[in-house]
Amino acid sequence: MSNDKLTKSIRELNRLTGLSLQIPDDASLSAEESSRAIEQIQSLIEAYAEKNDQTTTLKRLITGNIDTHEIPHVAKRFHFDIKAPRALFLIESKQDMDETVLSILRNSFPDRGNTWFIPIHNKQIAMVSTYSKKPAPEQLQEQAYLVMDILNAEAMIRANVAYSAVVEQIEHLSDRFKDAVLALKVGLIFYPEQHIYAYNALGLGRLIYGLTKDQCIPYMLEAIGPGYEEILLPETAHTFNCFFENNLNIAETARKLHMHRNTLIYRLEQIQKQTGLDVRQIRDAMTFKTALLIMNYLTTLS
């Protein structure tokens, strides 16, 4: 009876890991020896399963710890569709995200074949979502907001969420993970008030992120002048950013800011007086916008 159980365990081990064990024909195991052997094989099976469950495998995959040529084989073994639209969301919190947080997230998206939550470390969780057809950018944005609202309201923790573009091949998931990591870093520096960052919408922040302080300062002196720190004040930045986002349209900007158009024109003329840039012209507006972003970056660096 014990030998039957042992044989079954050996078969199970072989099925999962490919490891072969044999009981010699002339072996005569006592009940105690047999039970100890079964226990040890079960421990091996559990350890292997733990290391190779779907979540762990996905973590290895997105962090680039599986060789590209092995990915199709691994995907097949763990029943991952090789070709399916997927997006990767990176959730980061200042607080630890423990099992309670994971439980809230997993229960909010219980379709376990399609949405995976992968703890990267105790303050970061990756969410991989699989879709039946390629989702629109708005759908990804909505999903990111949903995750943030769930974490805020249910888990009561602060969170920022960055997300990648959609990927069709599973082997490109590790690139999308890198994209989301970058989106989070750039977003937190250039757009910290937003909390949600799309890799495809990082704007000039993406370019500026790669610059050194020594490369930034000459641009500031050239574009704005020596007093750039006194000129680029938050209120000026707020007015200009609204003007820029409204396609340099005075009437629309004045309406959005609930400001009289003459007040807005006065503020824009002040910018021209101080910097020589007529931000009503697209060329100067671009220069000013770039200077504002670099100023933010310099503030972060210092």
Added chain:
Amino acid sequence: MASLSLKHIEKKYPNGYHAVHDFNLEIADKEFIIFVGPSGCGKSTTLRMIAGLEDISDGEFRIDGELMNDREPKDRDIAMVFQNYALYPHMTVYDNMAFSLKLRNVPKDEIDQKVREAAKILDLAHLLDRKPNALSGGQRQRVAMGRAIVRNPKVFLMDEPLSNLDAKLRVQMRIEISKIHKNLGTTIIYVTHDQTEAMTLGTRIVVMKDGIMQQVDSPQNLYDKPGNLFVAGFIGSPQMNFMDAIVGIQGDKVTLTVGNSTMEVPASKKQALIDGGYDGKTVVLGIRPEDIFEADDPAAPKGLTIDTKIKFYELLGAEVYLYFDMEGTQMTARVPSTTKLHQDDMAKFTLNMEKIHLFDKETELTITN
């Protein structure tokens, strides 16, 4: 009991964006406070600072006298309801409401009591065994509120909770939320960009713009006595009509001239113009659409009469909005649907001068209401 105190609250982000400036507010126990304003005015950021989801850059925030600035959200005794209220789709209504308590290891009996009480308040008792996909949009929203209610918080924070609902459902849910406030007797802070929601729900309304508190008052006072041009334009639908007017003061007689039309300022309003030294200056004249009458309306007051042409006509059932030009400014009049006027008709309107509002053109502050 929960009274909240916000003193000199500031929110500045590391990138220099100044989202909230010197925000001061005392909220009494059981108040229903609304933060309203256009997108980007700082209302959600202020709510998130109260929730602990954003750091407070400067100032003091207290609940019942206790300083909360550095407390984690979960330690503030608050509950939040957001625009996105994902229910757990595989759980029943009961389990959806019980889940957060289970995670906190609250005893079963206590969970059961809290869930059933919340269900009773929300009129969900007969739906406790249903799953979210078997509920209507309004019922789902009530379950989301139930999840907040079972936490038995001192303060409820709601950020645009009705934005994802259609117009009809929003009206129903407004009534439900009012009822919940009455039944629970808890302090509620509610963020919306919708001034109708603000006017119908709040005991007091905080109007915000560009991170600055513009006015805090009861809904009626905000409507009747706006503190500045922004509040006057933001509160009320259709919005208040505005036009530039030049003030003329000759002894005791005060007039306003708009283009070629001159009107006499009533006694109740003229002293503020005299005291403020506005003679010869341009001010902004505001008048609400319901204070413009057809000249032949028996209820029409005596005042300036304008001859004009109706550019657009909008029937809303019980009333009609008539759009016309006055001295180059587009105006709106709200009149009963019994009006004989239609698009392209010539019309005579009278402005009720007792109801005009005057604003300083430079400071945009109210001179007189």
